[in-house]
Amino acid sequence: MEAFFSRQAKAVSGLMQGVSFAFWRGGAQLIPSRGGVAVILCALVALAAGGSPSRGGFDTVINVPPDLPDASTIRSNTQVNVADGGNVGADVQLGSPSFVAFPNVPSTPSSHIELNVYGGTVGDVLRAGSLLGTDSDIVVNLYGGSIGGLFHADGGTTVNIFGGSIGDDFSAGHWAPLFGPATVGNPVVVNMSGGSIGALAGVGGTLNLSGGNIGQSFFGAQTLNMSGGVIDSWVHVENTEVANISGGQINYDLGVAGVANVSGGTIGTAVGVGAGGVLNFSGGTAGNSIHADAGSQLNISGGDFRLDGAPIAGLQNVGSSLPFNIPAGSLLTGTLADGTPIALTGFNTVEVGDVIADGALTLHTTAIPTAAPITFHCRVVLYLAVCARGNRWSWRTGARSETDSMPVGAARSRLRAE
Numbered sequence: 001m002e003a004f005f006s007r008q009a010k011a012v013s014g015l016m017q018g019v020s021f022a023f024w025r026g027g028a029q030l031i032p033s034r035g036g037v038a039v040i041l042c043a044l045v046a047l048a049a050g051g052s053p054s055r056g057g058f059d060t061v062i063n064v065p066p067d068l069p070d071a072s073t074i075r076s077n078t079q080v081n082v083a084d085g086g087n088v089g090a091d092v093q094l095g096s097p098s099f100v101a102f103p104n105v106p107s108t109p110s111s112h113i114e115l116n117v118y119g120g121t122v123g124d125v126l127r128a129g130s131l132l133g134t135d136s137d138i139v140v141n142l143y144g145g146s147i148g149g150l151f152h153a154d155g156g157t158t159v160n161i162f163g164g165s166i167g168d169d170f171s172a173g174h175w176a177p178l179f180g181p182a183t184v185g186n187p188v189v190v191n192m193s194g195g196s197i198g199a200l201a202g203v204g205g206t207l208n209l210s211g212g213n214i215g216q217s218f219f220g221a222q223t224l225n226m227s228g229g230v231i232d233s234w235v236h237v238e239n240t241e242v243a244n245i246s247g248g249q250i251n252y253d254l255g256v257a258g259v260a261n262v263s264g265g266t267i268g269t270a271v272g273v274g275a276g277g278v279l280n281f282s283g284g285t286a287g288n289s290i291h292a293d294a295g296s297q298l299n300i301s302g303g304d305f306r307l308d309g310a311p312i313a314g315l316q317n318v319g320s321s322l323p324f325n326i327p328a329g330s331l332l333t334g335t336l337a338d339g340t341p342i343a344l345t346g347f348n349t350v351e352v353g354d355v356i357a358d359g360a361l362t363l364h365t366t367a368i369p370t371a372a373p374i375t376f377h378c379r380v381v382l383y384l385a386v387c388a389r390g391n392r393w394s395w396r397t398g399a400r401s402e403t404d405s406m407p408v409g410a411a412r413s414r415l416r417a418e
Contacts, residue, residue, distance in 0.1 A: 057112070064088055064120065073097070079114045082122065082145060090123030090148070095135045109134040117164060119145040124167070129154035133174035133185025142166065142195060149198065155185035161192040161212060168215070170197050173204020173222070192229065209248060226265065239276060245284065264338060273298055273360070282366070283338030289353050290344060292360040300361065302342065303368040305334040312363070320365045325358045339369035
């Protein structure tokens with residue numbers, strides 16, 4: 001506890017640096033700032049909730065209110081703190097614009113800029129970093145309040161979302177300029193542990209998602225590290241992208257053309273792996289079905305792999321691997337490395353379930369948790385195959401329920417070990 005209050009004191013000290021003055025772009029003079037106490041209190045609340053303290057070392061500190069006008073430009077070594085009741089106008093630029101003369105005279109890169117939103121509003125078309133992507137150390141911290149739509153974070157920017165909301169069309173990543181030489185752009189990172197992002201969001205950098213909600217029509221991330229939170233959309237992992245999913249919930253499909261490592265979490269409807277895509281599946285749930293096209297790689301890690309109830313030879317020892325084709329009309333069962341049961345069918349039409357192309361699937365034996373009583377869900381026509389394991393099972397066909405996400409018209413049976 002003593003260490004905790006020590007960190008708070010340091011954060012307050014950092015915020016106090018320069019709070020007596022604010023630099024206003026229009027007036028070009030120093031004026032007394034207001035709202036410093038409110039900003040400090042908001043910072044303490046954020047720290048208590050696990051947020052990151054604001055940094056020090058800024059030449060200029062702007063506290064809002066009073067409001068920051070539309071089309072303002074925030075220069076290097078500046079901190080902006082938005083408290084309840086404050087308003088930052090639309091079309092605000094954090095850092096220098098991309099070019100200082102038409103068509104291709106680049107601006108000097110900006111650095112050490114911080115926007116802390118504890119409450120209030122930030123208008124539409126907020127831009128963090130120039131389109132050249134050469135800026136560095138630009139940080140946006142959202143604790144509460146809201147940032148409007150069309151917020152774009154370019155190279156050298158970190159966006160930390162602890163609470164509050166960001167509107168539709170959020171994008172983070174380097175955009176190549178229309179004029180002048182192309183630049184690679186510095187990395188962009190989005191860390192999200194709470195709050196919400198609207199529809200049509202996309203991250204051309206790294207998204208670390210541990211909480212919060214991302215809206216529909218999500219365009220994905222170059223690197224997605226998902227341990228919590230909800231994506232109310234499909235997620236497509238393109239051929240240059242990587243997704244590491246260990247928790248959280250994707251409400252619709254997961255499509256893989258790049259590399260996806262799924263060790264936990266919930267995928268709402270289905271998983272599809274296209275040619276050239278790689279899915280390493282060791283935990284969590286994969287919706288109603290898995291489709292793996294010819295030329296894809298589906299690696300399933302777990303144990304107790306059986307075909308129609310019979311143990312599969314060559315997979316008894318931990319560390320063993322076996323390429324495996326599921327015969328049509330058969331059922332592959334097993335337990336994933338996290339203890340989740342899995343069942344894949346050998347049907348070969350999309351309408352009735354899993355579609356695993358020959359040559360796509362490889363089974364890998366790993367240590368698995370001790371077995372516990374479980375409930376299997378499978379199709380009625382495969383009931384006898386599952387029962388062939390030799391256990392005593394009770395079964396009943398069930399009507400579709402709110403938690404049963406099978407496609408309409410697909411029959412299911414519930415099999416319970418006794």
